[in-house]
Amino acid sequence: MEKPLSKHIRPGSPPLNLTEYLQAGGYNGIHKVLKEMAPAEVTALVKASNLLGRGGAGFPTGVKWSLVPMDKEFLKSKYLICNADEMEPGAFKDRYLLEGDPHQLIAGIIIAAYAIQAEKAYVFLRWAYKKAEALLRKAIDEAYEAGYLGKNILGSGFNLDLHIHSSAGRYICGEETALLSALEGKRGIPRAKPPFPASSGLFGNPTVVNNVETLSWISHIVENGAEWFKSLSLTGTGGTKLYGVSGRVKNPGIWELPLGITIRELLEEHAGGMIDGYRFRGLLPGGASTDFLTEMHLDVKMDFSTVGAVGSRMGTGTMIILDDRTCPVAFIHNIERFFALESCGWCTPCREGLPWVEKILASVEEGTGKMEYLDILKFHTKYLGPGNTFCAHAPGAAEPLQSGLNYFYDDFVKHITEKKCPWR
């Protein structure tokens, strides 16, 4: 089984430096692209590979690139941004790639920037990723020294400047347009779409924002082709995926596996099943903003469309397990408190609705809830859902709540009738 993304990652040891990376053939893709391919050919190749964005939304990467205007007049003012602001509770895959193989990411950034003809690229990095920041800075310095970044890269005439912006907190900055606001030195508030960043992004210029895992794929696709990429997955979607499991399992961790393996395989074979004495009750398949799945979904394949078909989202592919000794109401309350705190405050449903949801859940958890509170919660899952808010923050928050109310309804009721949390 091929593991292109993690083949050079040696947990516990430093990542490959540039010399080692070159010896392993790491930057071959850059040479190939700059010498043999026109920008449009690179975009067409990525489009043909059907690489779906690994940040959570699963938008086709090549399509995103193809929306960028390629007229000469835009040449000096386009931007390629790597979204490394991983902060979704339960997600820890980008950190693994950033710390494990920074040159793989840089190679992807260089090729992606060439494809859209951007001369400036930024990595928007989570403030807490101090180790990743140090390793990435070192790798970028090496790439500049060797002529892979800067002016006239490998004599191709293509220039690229790459800079790290280390953020100052707030989950919302991982949202594509809020990230742009934050990178412009403003409050990290999302923007209305359209216009999409591809036509009007950073400083009003054409911009592509891609996730770390997405960009880490690019050089591999360039070197091995679209058909190779497609053949890696079990479902035809394309590629492997970094999957993670956290919670009360025997072997929590992260694994690169073919896209489309089942939840059961991930949970039982790789994560080792539940710790003895704990029983599985449910899971969030791809971070805190995804709908619960339960025992009946264990044979669902982990890819974007299949998880979508059963009412959830694959999201980041890093799942959080709910066990029988953790109160589902406390679990959901924790998540909603996070979303309430992290709302940027720009639009009313999110700013006012999420704190209300949080307070109601706190009350139910404390044993002071009433049955009508459950209707208020249900109402909010619709009111905060898609179409009512500026960005996907509140709809994301509504997902674990709506499915939690559905699958763990009896547990909510028990809190209310017994006037206490049965888990305390």
Add this chain to the structure above:
Amino acid sequence: MLTDEEKKEILEEVKHYPSPSVACIDALKIVQHHRGWVSDESVKDISEMLAMSNEEADSVATFYSRIYRQPVGRNVILICDSISCMIMGYGLLYDYLSEKLGIRFGETTSDGQFTLLPVSCLGDCDHAPVMMINNDHFNNLTIDKVEGILNSYK
């Protein structure tokens, strides 16, 4: 007044952007790096240096959770209170730290040694529970482990 060193570092960041105000967040972080927190006076100094209004700089400074607008202790302990760490028992670590240091979330010990704050997911959920002290990351925490870590910062 910003020090020469702070100004130099801020100008270094400004170079990477098309206009000075874009470096506002970097500037706030630089000042905080040197002083531990960002006062109203520093916000004003930054706004003047970056050609933005004081209110504009203040709106940025108050938005980001990792910009401290009040003095903090010499060491800032950030305990992750997000879902995976909740499942894995961050609450016990908080109870231990809170009792040991005699402070709750948001407070600083009277000797100015430690500030205790909650933090959202630190992206290390397979090694939960986790915390940071200043720039250092710690995972797979137990009370024994936290006790040892705490002593190394005293």
